[in-house]
Amino acid sequence: MRRIELLAPAGSMESLIAAINNGADAIYLGGNKFSARAYASNFDNETMMKAVDYAHSYNVKVYVTMNTLLKQSELKYALKYVGYLYEIGVDALIIQDLGLVSLIRDVYPKFELHASTQMTIHNAEGALYFREKGLERIVLSRELSLDEIKYISKDLGIETEIFVHGALCVCYSGQCLMSSMIGGRSGNRGRCAQPCRMQYTLIGETSGERKGYLLSPKDTCLIEDIEPIIKSGTASLKVEGRMKKPEYVAGVTRNYRKSIDKVLVNTKFDLQKGRNELAQLFNREGFAKAYLYKNTGKDMMSYNYPKNTGVFIGQVLSSGEIKLEADVALGDGIRFADDGFTLSKILKNNNEVKEAFKGETVKLFPTGGYKKGYRLFKMSDKKLYDELNEDLKPYKKKIGLVGEVEFKANAPLCIKTKFNKKEFKVYGEVVEEATNKPLTRERVEESLKKSGEIPYKFDKIVFDTFDDGFIRIASINNLRRELFEKILKEGVSSYRRKRDEEAPKAKELKSQEDLGYIYSCITKDQLKALSENKNVKNVALDIFFSRQKNALKKEDLKNLYEQESGDKNIYLKVPSIIKGEFNNIVKVIDEMIPYIKGIITSNAGILKLYKDKLFIIGDYKLNIFNKEAAEFYAEDIDIPFISLELNRKEIKEIMKNMNSKIGINIYGKTELMVSEYCPIGSTFGNKSSKKECNGACMKDTFRLKDRMNESFSLLADNSCRSYILNSIATNLIDEVEELKSFNINNFRIDFKDESYEEVNEILNQIAHGNKNENKQYTKGHYRRGVE
Structure with missing residues (x-):
C-alpha cells in the first residue's frame, strides 16, 4: 500500500517538535499575520526560519497557512511575506484568498499552493476548477463522505488532503458569517468568536422549543477508519489543533502514526487504548466520524457541554465514594459540573494509595463541592502528560x-x-x-x-x-x-531559494455589462410582488427551497418567462453548496436554459461547467475581498459580487483602477451558516445515524434564539441542507448613490423569508426612498468592517 502523509499542527515551536518526535511527515503552521488561527501563538520571521530548518533537518515538510481573506491594503505586505517564505524554503502555502493566489501564480510561479478548506471545495468539478487555476493540492471540505473523497482523489487523480481528527465547524468552512455579523470577528479573517459553541433555543411556532448547545459538534476522530481512508487515494491526513497544547499534538500525532503504520507496515497497535488516550487528551461528549459515512444527525453533536468533557470516572455514591469507571492517579485533574480540583489524595479501603483502577471503589480528595449523584470526569491525566512532556524535547528523535x-x-x-x-x-x-x-x-x-x-x-x-x-x-x-x-x-x-520575481500579468475579463438592480426570491408571494412591479427588470428565482411554504418551482420560472414576454431578464439562483445532487442540479440548469439569461452562483463546480455557456453573476459567498480576487473571477464570471464583510472605505479602495464590473448586495437577511447538519430534523425529527429525518422542517416554521434573545430564521433546501439567516436584514438602499460614485452599478436584493407586503415595502424604498421607520435594519459592515 502506498505511503500517505500525516500532517500535524503547530501553534508553537514546542508543538512542532512534539509532532516531529511522534512521526509527522509534514507540519502546518502560521505566521504572525494572514493565518486563520489569529489567536494561536504562531511564528515570527526568526522563529519561522528556525522551525522550517528544524523540520527540514528531519526531511519533514512545512506548509504555512495564509488562509484568510485579505484587504486591498494588505496584499502588498502579504506578497512580500510570501517572498520571505519562498526564500527560506517553505514547501507550500495553504491559501484562501484568490487575489493572493493570482499574484503568487504570477510572481512566484514555482511556489506550491494548496487550496484551504476555507475555499469550500466540496465537489469534483470544483476540485478540477481550482486545479486548473494552479492549486496543486485541494484541502477538501470536511463534509465529504468516503465515497466522495475517493472519487475526487483516486478516480480523478486530484491531490487531496482531509481532516481526520479535531474540532469540527458546524458550517461549511469559508461560508460562515455568524461570528462576523453578530460580533464583528470574522472567521474568514482568523478571528472566529465561535458562536456555534453557545447555547440556543430552537423554537417552532407549533412544535414547542428545545434548548441546548444545538450548533456544537463533537470533535472528529477517524483513527478506526485509517485503512479505508488510505484506500480512498487522498494524499494527506490532517490533524486539527494549532490552538491546542503541545502535549495534545504529541499524543494525537503518535496515535495516528501508529494507526497508519499498522495499515502500511503491519506494526502492532492497540486501537482501543489509542482511542482512550485521544479521548483523554480532548473530547466533547465523545467523538464523531463527522460526515465520512453521511451521518449528519444528532449523533455528531455535543448538545449538553460544548467544551472538553474529559473521561467519565464515576458517579458519587451516598457514602461519598466513587466506583471507578476509569483509572485515576494523584495529580490528575477532576471535574464535576463546572467546578474541579487536582487529585491530592486517594483512599481505598481507608488506605492511602497513589493510584486506583477501574472497578475499584475509592474516595477522592479534596471532597469539597461535589455531592451524592454528581458525575466526575478526569480532565487531565498526569501520567500521560508527564510521558508526553518528554516528547517536547528538541532532537529527541534521531x-x-x-x-x-x-x-x-x-x-x-x-x-x-x-x-x-x-x-x-x-x-x-x-x-x-x-x-x-x-x-x-x-x-x-x-x-x-x-x-x-x-x-x-x-x-x-x-x-x-x-x-x-x-x-x-x-x-x-x-x-x-x-x-x-x-x-x-x-x-x-538545499531548501533555500532565490527570489526570482516576475511581474503580475493582466487578466482577460469576461464581460463589461452592468445590470442595475437584480432581485432574487424563493417564494411565490415574493415573486408575485416582483412580477407586478414594472421597475423590476432582473429577477432571479431560487427553486431549490421546495421544503419552504409557498416555495417556487420550475413551473413558476417557465410561467414568468411566458407572462413577461421579454420585459424581464430571468436568472436561476443556484445553491452555493452542491454535493451528491450535483448532476440533478445540472439537469435543472440545462432544462431552464431556454428561459433564463443566466445564473447566480458561488459554486466553483457549476462555474467550471457554465463559464463559457451562460451569463454568470457571482454570489457574495465567493468571498471577494480585493481587486485581484475580483479579477481572478472576472475571467469566468460576468459580474462578481464582493464580500459583505467589507466597509465603505475598503470597497472604495477596491474600485480604484478596477477593470471588471462589480456588484454588491444592498438588501437581504445575510446567510450566516449553511450546514449538512439540520438542527430542526435532529432536534424535532429524531434524526440520527439510525433514523431518517421525518420532515419536521416542512410541518412548521422554526427560528433559533440566542442568549441575547436575537431570533434567527432557519431554512432547509431540497437536499435537507440547513441555512441560518441573520436576525435582521442588511439594508444599504440609502447608500446606493455613494456606491455609484465608487463606480458600482450592480445591486442585489435578496428576499428569503419576507412576505408579499415586505417585498413591496423594499421596492417602494428603492423607487421613492420611503423607508419604514418602524422596521429595524442593519448596515452590516458598511460602516464598521471587520478586523
Missing part, C-alpha cells in the same frame, strides 16, 4: 546513519556516511602510532555513537581500516559533530 571509519596510523582520521543518497566525508587529526595503550574499536565506536543537539546518530559503525593507534577522544567527538553539522547545513540550505 535519524540513524551508518558511519564508515578509517582509523589508520600516521593518517588523518576519516569518517564518512551517506544521507539522502549523497556521501559526506570529513578528516580530522592524524592518528598516532600507539606507544603505550592504543584505543580499542569499542572506545572509538562508543564516542562516535554519541549524539547531542543534532538530528543524526550513528546506529552502526563500519571500520574500513583499524590500526593500533591513538587519538584524543575530544578530537573524535569534534569530528563527529563536524560531519553531522555538515549534513545539517547542506540539507537545510
